[in-house]
Amino acid sequence: MGHxxxxxxxxxxxxxxxxxxxxxxxxxxxxxTGRPILLALEDIDGSPSFLEKALRFLEKHGIKVExxxxxxADVEEVDRRxxxxxxxxxxxxxxxxxxxxxxxxxxxxxxxPSSPVPASCCTALLEAFRLEAKDAKINAMRSAxxxxxxxxxxxxxxxxxxxxxxxxxxxSENRMTASAVAxxxxxxxxxPLLAGECEMDEVFxxxxxxxxxxxxxxxxxxxxxxxxxxxxxxxxxxxxxEHLRCSLSPESQIEDSGTEASTDDGNLNAKxxxxxxxxxxxxxxxxxxxxxxxxxSGKLSESSGYAGSDLYxxxxxxxxxxxxxxxxxxxxxxxxxxxVQNSRSVENGSANVDTLLSENNPxxxxxxxxxxxxxxxxxxxxxxxxxxxxxxxxxxxxxxSNKINGSHPHVKRSNFWGRNxxxxxxxxxxxDSSGEEELAIQRLEIAKNDLQNRIAKEARGNAILQASLERxxxxxxxxxxxxxxxxxxxxxxxxxxxxxRAALEVGLSxxxxxxxxxRSMDVKTRAELEEIALAEADVARLKxxxxxxxxxxxxxxxxxxxxxxxxxxxxxxxxxxxxQQ
Amino acid sequence: MKTPGxxxxxxxxxxxxxxxxxxxxxxxxxxxQFTEQRFRSELDPTIGCDCSSRIVDICGKPTKLQxxxxxxxxxxxxxxxxxxxxxxxAILVYDITRRETFDHVAxxxxxxxxxxxxxxxxxxxxxxxxxSDRRTVSYEEGESFAKTHGLFFMESSAKTSHNxxxxxxxxxxxxxxxxxHGALDxxxxxxxxxxxxxxxxxxxxxx
Numbered sequence: 083m084g085h086x087x088x089x090x091x092x093x094x095x096x097x098x099x100x101x102x103x104x105x106x107x108x109x110x111x112x113x114x115t116g117r118p119i120l121l122a123l124e125d126i127d128g129s130p131s132f133l134e135k136a137l138r139f140l141e142k143h144g145i146k147v148e149x150x151x152x153x154x155a156d157v158e159e160v161d162r163r164x165x166x167x168x169x170x171x172x173x174x175x176x177x178x179x180x181x182x183x184x185x186x187x188x189x190x191x192x193x194x195p196s197s198p199v200p201a202s203c204c205t206a207l208l209e210a211f212r213l214e215a216k217d218a219k220i221n222a223m224r225s226a227x228x229x230x231x232x233x234x235x236x237x238x239x240x241x242x243x244x245x246x247x248x249x250x251x252x253x254s255e256n257r258m259t260a261s262a263v264a265x266x267x268x269x270x271x272x273x274p275l276l277a278g279e280c281e282m283d284e285v286f287x288x289x290x291x292x293x294x295x296x297x298x299x300x301x302x303x304x305x306x307x308x309x310x311x312x313x314x315x316x317x318x319x320x321x322x323x324e325h326l327r328c329s330l331s332p333e334s335q336i337e338d339s340g341t342e343a344s345t346d347d348g349n350l351n352a353k354x355x356x357x358x359x360x361x362x363x364x365x366x367x368x369x370x371x372x373x374x375x376x377x378x379s380g381k382l383s384e385s386s387g388y389a390g391s392d393l394y395x396x397x398x399x400x401x402x403x404x405x406x407x408x409x410x411x412x413x414x415x416x417x418x419x420x421x422v423q424n425s426r427s428v429e430n431g432s433a434n435v436d437t438l439l440s441e442n443n444p445x446x447x448x449x450x451x452x453x454x455x456x457x458x459x460x461x462x463x464x465x466x467x468x469x470x471x472x473x474x475x476x477x478x479x480x481x482x483s484n485k486i487n488g489s490h491p492h493v494k495r496s497n498f499w500g501r502n503x504x505x506x507x508x509x510x511x512x513x514d515s516s517g518e519e520e521l522a523i524q525r526l527e528i529a530k531n532d533l534q535n536r537i538a539k540e541a542r543g544n545a546i547l548q549a550s551l552e553r554x555x556x557x558x559x560x561x562x563x564x565x566x567x568x569x570x571x572x573x574x575x576x577x578x579x580x581x582x583r584a585a586l587e588v589g590l591s592x593x594x595x596x597x598x599x600x601r602s603m604d605v606k607t608r609a610e611l612e613e614i615a616l617a618e619a620d621v622a623r624l625k626x627x628x629x630x631x632x633x634x635x636x637x638x639x640x641x642x643x644x645x646x647x648x649x650x651x652x653x654x655x656x657x658x659x660x661x662q663q
Numbered sequence: 664m665k666t667p668g669x670x671x672x673x674x675x676x677x678x679x680x681x682x683x684x685x686x687x688x689x690x691x692x693x694x695x696q697f698t699e700q701r702f703r704s705e706l707d708p709t710i711g712c713d714c715s716s717r718i719v720d721i722c723g724k725p726t727k728l729q730x731x732x733x734x735x736x737x738x739x740x741x742x743x744x745x746x747x748x749x750x751x752x753a754i755l756v757y758d759i760t761r762r763e764t765f766d767h768v769a770x771x772x773x774x775x776x777x778x779x780x781x782x783x784x785x786x787x788x789x790x791x792x793x794x795s796d797r798r799t800v801s802y803e804e805g806e807s808f809a810k811t812h813g814l815f816f817m818e819s820s821a822k823t824s825h826n827x828x829x830x831x832x833x834x835x836x837x838x839x840x841x842x843x844h845g846a847l848d849x850x851x852x853x854x855x856x857x858x859x860x861x862x863x864x865x866x867x868x869x870x
Contacts, residue, residue: 257706299712
């Protein structure tokens with residue numbers, strides 16, 4: 083085992099060296115569960131994730147199913163469905179059991195590495211929920227969401243609520259009221275509240291009486307359900323501000339399959355419009371030397387703002403500096419960089435990017451990146467390695483929303499973004515502290531992904547090595563077989579020699595006269611045999627003599643222990659004997 | 664009969680009873696039928712947990728069954744541990760028309776065994792037996808599962824109230840039997856909730 087461990091480490095190292103770009107590859111780990119919240123709704127390439135697909139399925143097919151989200155599906159079937167997804171069955175067909183899909187959604191939410199709603203946000207929501215007056219409550223909840231929620235979490239929560247909203251709006255078919263849907267989902271969404279991690283008036287006393295503890299827990303569950311139910315009932319009111327933004331986000335874009343065609347048309351027209359406007363804007367601004375840089379720095383903040391590490395700091399800094407108009411310019415700059423690649427002024431712009439970027443990261447081989455994606459890649463190098471996946475995905479979100487952004491009249495849009503950004507800056511400041519932990523968590527998640535990536539790589543390396551080991555083993559085996567064959571061949575040869583020798587010895591034991599009459603022996607062999615026979619006879623005789631002499635010698639040694647001279651004499655005589663013969 | 668309540672007339676023995684099982688099998692409905700003799704057909708999931716009680720007469724002994732009804736959604740929640748603790752009776756419910764709820768019975772039982780006292784009396788109930796035309800779990804299957812795990816078994820219907828009363832009173836009777844055989848000491852582990860607020864508050868002040 084110890085050896086294995088060392089072995090593995092070595093391969094990992096060599097592997098990393100051999101494939102330096104491994105980070106760009108997709109993680110081999112689970113495509114479904116345990117993903118960071120940042121990637122809950124979208125894959126790295128911007129395509130909908132398992133969760134997003136499942137939510138869409140529920141909105142389309144689950145709304146007519148009685149007790150949807152409430153009734154438990156078979157745990158094993160849920161697991162099987164998740165596995166099948168990982169193995170490539172990535173689409174939900176209309177005839178699938180909605181309860182299984184519903185439980186898949188719950189499973190994914192439950193397995194998120196951190197709560198969809200972080201503890202600090204739970205507390206904020208809980209405080210808002212406790213307000214008596216309905217208007218005040220809703221206002222407070224709205225501001226809790228816009229001020230305390232990190233962007234990915236807000237988006238996830240809003241997406242789930244939207245699905246729940248859709249289901250609750252078909253109560254007559256599925257018998258699930260808003261309150262019932264909320265009861266089923268609240269424990270998953272407001273995890274920290276249920277776990278007693280939120281500040282409560284009545285403190286959770288874990289050592290206290292069981293019943294009291296149970297009551298407190300039940301109370302928390304009630305609050306959680308109440309919060310989610312309120313969010314659901316007042317969905318329009320609470321998310322009104324975000325509504326525009328939400329409807330721009332890709333997930334809701336694809337939502338209504340019925341109206342898709344018409345919206346697409348609208349988008350196309352409007353895109354041209356927005357594109358045109360943006361082009362003008364940029365051209366104007368390019369006259370100003372700072373124009374390009376301003377755009378680019380804006381872009382930097384926009385995309386690296388989601389990088390995970392400096393999420394809100396970046397934004398805050400940017401927003402502090404920003405005057406009223408600037409966010410608008412910034413975003414339009416984004417659109418342009420993506421689309422107006424051939425425009426001369428934008429060429430300038432990207433040159434500027436390069437200098438800007440290489441200032442920040444001298445090792446980065448940035449040169450003439452024109453597409454927004456490659457920009458994203460460059461930007462990703464600010465936070466070496468870790469944030470690569472998130473960067474791209476977030477970037478594509480940004481890109482998509484920009485595209486759709488074009489569908490609004492220009493003036494309105496600038497208002498919208500302006501307001502939005504102003505609010506964001508406010509939001510980011512407050513999140514700075516409370517969202518810090520969440521950010522740390524996200525960073526850890528990303529790091530975790532990274533590590534899992536590495537492990538997978540390592541495992542693959544090991545597999546390769548194992549294969550080569552196997553091959554070597556095979557080769558050795560073959561060689562062994564060959565050697566064995568050789569050995570047996572040689573043994574046969576030896577046997578043959580021995581047979582011959584036996585035959586010869588038989589010949590020897592016969593008299594020389596008999597030899598002459600021996601059957602198949604030629605003259606030469608016979609002569610040799612005779613010679614050998616003589617020599618052997620001599621040797622035998624000599625041996626006999628030696629033996630006799632030895633015997634005598636020993637006897638003499640034993641008996642005439644004292645007189646060594648005699649013995650010496652005999653010794654001297656010995657060679658004489660030999661020479662005689 | 665010996666009554667440990669020092670002759671107080673109002674004193675009743677309280678048994679803590681919990682209902683467990685998948686969401687939507689009818690735990691709350693069984694409880695509602697038992698405590699209020701009515702049936703409610705809305706899909707109204709339990710939030711956190713509810714508690715209700717009813718006093719039944721077991722062999723002349725007034726017995727308060729205090730029933731904690733948890734949300735089936737809560738299988739994974741932290742609420743469970745405190746929920747199981749100190750319970751004398753567990754009513755483990757599945758839906759005879761939904762196979763998966765029966766398949767999960769073993770999980771629920773395992774969860775209960777981990778936390779609940781060893782003397783827990785568990786009753787397995789196959790609910791919704793009024794819909795036996797849509798049955799996917801046979802009576803025999805339920806019965807044999809109960810047998811192998813040492814549980815009591817009944818099929819009931821919260822809608823028609825079939826076997827509801829019987830299930831709860833059987834549970835209460837079993838607990839009494841355990842107490843009389845000395846397998847369970849009602850005073851050691853769990854004082855009736857009726858006294859708990861005063862006792863525990865007083866206790867906390869002193870300590």
